[in-house]
Amino acid sequence: MATIDRSALSGLIPEPVTREIMQGAIAESAVLRMGRRLANMSSKTQTINVLDALPSAYFVNGEATDSGAGDAWKQTTKMAWDKKKIYAEEIAVIVPIPEAALDDADYDIWGEVRPRLNEAFGKVIDAAILFGTNKPSTWRDGVVPSAIAAGNGVPTTSDVYSDIMGENGLISKVELDGFNPNGVMSAIQMRGKLRGLKDTTGQPIFKSDMQGATRYGLDGMDMYFPMNGAFDPSQAQMIVGDWSQLVYAIRQDMTFKIFTEGVIQDPNTKAITYNLMQNDMVALRAVMRLGWEIANPINAYNADIENPFPFSVYGKGGTVTTVTVKPATATVNKGAKQAFTASVAGDGIVSDAVTWTQSGAKSSISEDGVLTVASNETGSSITVTATSKQDGTTAGTATVTVGS
16 A cells, blocks of 8 residues: 655645634534633643632722711722642544545535534534543533522423523523623524513514624524534533623634554543555544633622532423432521522432422412411421422421420
């Protein structure tokens, strides 16, 4: 078999095309297209400073006079930054090319190879960032598992409109965490369900948008339907978020290498797919390195939230395991109020919606968990119960001692 080296394939891999492939891989990856690119990395790791404590401003009480400063003191404040690291990891794509095609001068080799490279890079990048599929050990958990862990999962129901647009729905989850959602990524299977959704005035919320960055829009946000095979509808039907918080950086431009001998194995089964020598083929390997992170800085709207996260996920409901009510115990005098909160945990996407009840003979509890102990309450203790709306068999309780 004749030896085919890089110089013999100069027409196959023109140097300027490297930049085209980099741009093509970013365009093919829905995640990179929606995320925010940082400056190229100069080393394997890059540290980004993320604000995690806000400054405070004060009114100055009066002003200094000849008799002294009085109360006109300007108070000090501080800001704090947390450090997050981006780790650049290698992503490689191998494209086998029949030698017969190389011998055909009229065959547009590069036109055939380029879209396959773009699609392959886009698929592996999106799957790793969105779902954590085959991600490097140094990379953080994917967007979907991280959103679910943060309590920003919305299980699917028959009321798709409320699931997405409701007060505690998919979009609201991001807003309640102090972020401004600006983009939607969805499985192609959702389009049929979205077409019939209308707002309270009868106007569709899912529209074709010829003016925006994408062909579709949902509630004023750009919407993407990735077609590279990376979006797994069994894990998520839709992702809403503030995509400016997802940042990535590239470590090196794409490099190429040609192989004339060797075997290509299926990464899952390890079975040999191609034997280059036996099949009269060459293999083009393209390599790039990149890293990503979710900046998730603190802001004026989420400084007091325990675990704010800029993304939410809509998908098949998981299994509710526990409901925890806080505070677990409290003493409340007659005529007074006490607010309770409930957290719902489980496997997969679980709703945090609960139904509140209380055991007092005269007292009451609101839909958002505020107990009012009646002034004529006859019981000495009250049990407050939060029952999961997703699974009515799972509940959590708190005990209230009624004071005088």
